[in-house]
Every structure is written in C-alpha cells, then in structure tokens.
Amino acid sequence: MEKARPLWSNPLQFVFACISYAVGLGNVWRFPYLCQMYGGGSFLVPYVIMLLVEGMPLLYLELAVGQRMRQGSIGAWRTISPYLSGVGVASVVVSFFLSMYYNVINAWSFWYLFHSFQDPLPWSVCPLNANRTGYDEECEKASSTQYFWYRKTLNISPSIQESGGVQWEPALCLLLAWLLVYLCILRGTESTGKVVYFTASLPYCVLIIYLVRGLTLHGATNGLKYMFTPKIEQLANPRTWINAATQIFFSLGLGFGSLIAFASYNEPSNNCQKHAIIVSLINSSTSIFASIVTFSIYGFKATFNYESCLQKVILLLINSFDLEDGSVTADNLEQVKSYLASTYPSEYSAIAPQIHNCSLESELNTAVQGTGLAFIVYTEAIKNMEVSQLWSVLYFFMLLMLGVGSMLGNTAAILTPLTDSKFISSLLPREAISGLVCLINCAIGLVFTLESGNYWFDIFNDYAATLSLLLIVLVEAVALCYVYGLRRFERELQAMTGRALSWYWKILWAVVSPLLMVGLFIFYLSDYILAGTLQYQAWDASQGQLVTRDYPPYALAVIGLLVAASTMCVPLVALGTFVLRRLKRGDTAPVS
C-alpha cells in the first residue's frame, strides 16, 4: 500500500503558507521604489490592472496544477507531458539558485538584529580614528550607516576581482540562518504548517506598529505627500507598465515550483480559486501598506536631513560673520543671506562654496531599493527615533520573518520533487535529504560572505531568476492550455473541486497571460542585448561612495551560465526524453 501524501492540517495553513511565501522582502523594498520612480499614486493604476490580468490567473493556474497533480513540479509537468518535465527541472534549478543567495539576506538581518541590543546603536556613531582626535576617514566621507553596512557588515572590497577571505561573522550568521530554515522544514508540512502561522502574521503586527509610529513622526506627511501625488504623465511611459507587470510577477513567486509544491499537499476538493484570489489580493495590499510605512519613514529622514543641513548653513553664517547666536533661523535665512551678500561681498564670496542649497525635494528624491533601502536608509531613520533599540529590534525581526517565510517556500520547491522521487526517498529518510540540501546551500552560500560577496550577490539577484522565470511560466501556461488541453483540465478541475471554470479564467489562461509573458520576455531580452556590457556598483572606500565598474569576463561567463542552466533545461530534457523514447521504441520494435 502506498504511503499517504502528507497534508496540511487545515486549509488555513495552506493559505498562510502561500501568504508567507509571497509576502517577502520585495514587498518592503522594491514596491515603494517603483512607486516613487514611476509616478507615485498613478503607479497603482497599472499595478492593479496587471494584478487582475496577470497575477491572479497565473497564481490560480499554478495552484490548480499542484492540487490536481498532487506532486512536486517535476512530477506534475511530467504528468502533463513527458517532454515537459524539463519545466519542472528548470523550476528546481532556479529555486536552488534562489535559496543559495536569499538566505544571505537572512544572515544580514540576524547580524543587524544581534547588534540592535547595544546603546548607542553601532551604526549611529562613527568609530574614532587612531589618535582619537576625529572620526574614521571613510566614515566621515560616507555616513555612519553606510560605513556600518559596507565596512563592518560586508567588509567590502573595491571590486569584484579582489575576493578577499571569508568573513567569519557573516559566515556564522549564515550558518545560523540555515539551521533555522532546517528546523522549520525538518518535519515537512507538519512543522512547516505550524511555522507559517508566525511567519505570515508577525510581519503584519510589526508593520502596524511601524505605521502608527511612522505616521506620528515629524515630517512623515512630507514623504506621504511626495509619494502619493500622482504624476499622470508617467502612465504614458511603457517602462511603467513593464515594471508593474514584472513586480506583480516576481512578487507572487510564480514559476519557482513552490506554489505547486504547497498546493500538492492540499485536499483535492480544496477551493483553490478562492485561495488564489485571497493570496494575490493580500500580497498586493501588503505592498501598498508597506509603502505607506516606508514613505512616512522616508519623509521623516528627509525632513531630519533637511533641517540638519539648514542648521549647518546657519552655523556657518553666524560663525563667519559673528552674528548673535539664535538671530538667524530657518525662516529668515534667505533674507539674511542676501543682506550679507550685499553688505560684505568679499567675505560672503569666500564662504559661498560651503553654503549648500538645502532642499527637501532633493532629499526625498534619493530613491533607493533593495538592500540599500533596508540596511542603510531605514537604519538611518531608526537611529534618529527615540528608544531606537526597540524600533531596530522590531524592524529586523520583521525582515527575518519575511525572509524565512520566503525561504520555506523555496526549500519546499526543491524538496518536494526530491521526496516525491521514489529512488531518492528510498535511499534516505526525509530529514537527511533536507539536511543535505541545507548543507550544500550553506557551503555554496559562503561565497557571499567573501569580501567581494556582495557583488556576487548582486549578480545572482539580478540575473539568476529574471529571464528564466518568464520563460518557465510562459511554457507552463502554453503547456497547460494547448498540450494538456484546457477543456480536459477544466473537466478534471470541476470533478475535483465541484466548481466550474469561468470564461474569465479560460480567456486569461489561454490568450492574455501568455501574450503578456511573451511581451515581457522579448522586452527583457532586447534590453540585455542592447545594454552592451553589463556594469555594477562598487564601493569606493577612499571617496565614500558607489562607483560604476564593468564586469570582468569571468563574471559575465557566470551570468551566462546562470541564465543558461535553467532555461536550457526545458529544451534539453525534452530532447532527452524524445531520444530515450526513440531508443525504447527501437528496442521493442524487433520483438513485436
């Protein structure tokens, strides 16, 4: 008798698992950036349209496939067509790449979390230089938060060619991050199902606390006004729509096989249509909610910096001209400047180069995304709040929950096909397979703790998943509708769940979403080809800022390998299956 497939204890665990996986760091650090760059409030229009046209249907498709086939991605696509099991293999490869570098972010979150228990926070003050008369030079040129990130956390080298050695502190944190992930996936759905209650709900608690705190900060309204004033002209920019489509696509985590894996542990009669709609709506609202929090924090930071800048200018003026302390304020600054320029022209022109033009707009315009937002901009805002240790601990704990939730989905995508395979599961028990996968990923992940590790991280972040996923999901949609047959799948779904498939889903699955995928794929391909050489941002310690450099040839080779390793799986496996079948037919022909 076959061993029963493990199931979620109740449908709520499945929904929480999907939410925990989909709501990840991208909602916190990518969506606010896109919102700011592409028109503020008006970005919501393409975002919602893409959600309805692309996000929901593709999510429903993956969940339906997983629930129907009741196997991981490789097995599911093999059932649809033996030539298409390459799609499943490609999903596993991409998930493998993702889990390699994604857990490094959790390691950094751990690092910052452990350092939040100090007074003062280590990133709020610059360390002193050798003879204690001033601050460290690199820290003076950059800011204390940038110094802590680039020097203390990453100890980054000036370029990708200089790899340096493994930094033991981030390596320890990476080990801890992998042990935590192993603990959560050890028992399969039994343990994962309980962990996702926390990883899905705790980030919302922290976000709500931050929302209340953020909105009461001085200057928060500046940030909110800036973000939500719609710039309608951005709607005409095609990049706005492309970025909205891309954000929906990657935010839901389509194509990795995690959603198929989660859905395969469902009861066959589960209403996955309702769950697909719920998960996608919650994911998008979380993005918008997180961007409200982010922009109130931005506004606070920008206002703080603007007022500090004004104070510096005022101090400069009263020191140079011996004016009474307190006579120059932000209100009369312009009048005083013009008065001084006319009365003491020579002295004024002597100090004129040092007088910065402080502008709130330019402070708000510094749009940042990714690790820069999470670890530099947010920490800068947190260090200026009262009781900063508490806010810091809450914030990094939230980042950790978001990251671990997504990691659970990634590892499920890798482990489910492995444990489904009878060959591997007969050799080793489930705990040993999970342990082996975690160990291999941890060992390879040590590359990202080198001094040049952050540059390799950027390579993986930008290129490992983008193009491959578009291809994978495109093939998925086309395979389901045209190779397996949409009507056949519709009949099976109806038999399984008892609900008919409405025409809305049918049109989207068969026509609209594949066309969108093709458009996005062509756009990105042409973008990469037209860009010529690829460049990256390197940290220059002597200047205290980022500079642009070209990738060396071997880095370009690694990028090419990353993309090829996953995309080539689809045609190669199809070819391999075709050849094997030919051989088998050749073997059996003489007998019959």
Next chain:
Amino acid sequence: MLWLFFFLVTAIHAELCQPDAENAFKVRLSIRTALGDKAYAWDTNEEYLFRAMVAFSMRKVPNRETTEISHVLLCNVTQRVSFWFVVTDPSKNHTIPAVEVQSAIRMNRDRINNAFFLNDQTLEFLKIPSTLAPPTDPSVPVWIIIFGVIFCIVVVAIALLILSGIQQRRRKNEGPSEVGDAEDKCENTITIENGIRCDPLDTKGGCVNDAFMTEEERLTPL
C-alpha cells in the same frame, strides 16, 4: 604720572590680547542653541567666571600655580558671543606659551563646560581639539552572546525533533511486527475456553458459535 602708568598698562595689555596674537585663543559660545529659553545673557560677570576657570586650569599646571584671574585677558567680545583670550605670566609682560594653555584647557575641559552648562560643541575653543570619548567596548561583544543563545536553542530544537522522528520510526517498524507475533502464537497453541475451541473464532470468514445457536432455536420459533 599715575594716568600715564595706567595707559601704559592697558596699552601693553591691549597689545598682548588681540585677534591672532601670539598665544591667543578664540572662544565661541552658542548659549541659545544649548539652553533655548533658559539661556543667560553674556555679561561681564560671566566673563569674570570664564577668566576664573582659565586661571583655575592654569594653576593645575606645575610651575604655574601662582596664576591669578588678573593674568587672564579677554578682548574683542562680539555679539555672537565670541572673544579672544591670552594668559600672561606674573610679570604681565609676556604671554604663556600656547602649548601650556592648550594642555591645561584640555585637562579641565569638562569642568569649564559644566560651569557654563555647555558642552564641547557649544563652548568651542578654536585650535584646541577636544578629546572624543572612546566608545565603550565590552570585553565580549554583545552580539556574540545573543548569537550564542539563539544558536544553542536552534541546535537543541533540531536535535530533539530528529531524535523524536527516529523514535517514531522505530516504534512504527516494531508495531506491525508485534501484532504479527501475537497472531502466530494464537495459531500455534490451541486454547480451549468453555469447552469450545478458540480457532473457529480466529478464522477470517467468521464462523458459527455452536453454544449460541441451540439457545436461539429453542426460544424463537417465529
């Protein structure tokens, strides 16, 4: 004669204390920035206190224990509240070298600041750099302690889960074999209860219990 002497003294003093004079230091106070509403006005009494603090600092220097308040000269007081000062030697003809004054002020900076409710940023001695407070470095970095705690918790939890998983699997493997043993025993020994053999009861097909049958037939002819 006295007037002449007076003018001479003030003239010499004026020469000793001038902006950018030898061994002169500029001081800048930002009282309103530091104290806001509680700011006090800078008047001659405050200047007297300042001169007293500088004289006090100089008296702490070996060989300069005889410095008096009158040896400290202030000049060029501006509205900013900034001024220059020099410290003269007992003969009142020369100024004390800048190095000595600098080291004296640095040693007693804290007390000078406190006398005026100010700090290093709001009471500035230009050209005298303040010694920055070193950050407190505990012997064991705090983060390693917290890391160690969480690491141990996670490792213990993993070990517990793995061990309980192994135990469960062992129990499952032994379970079916135990039930199998019991069945074997029953088949080998023929037990008799109430004069009826047990083996008819073990057969899967189910079988008629003779003791029961006769009772029924007697009582229910319907």
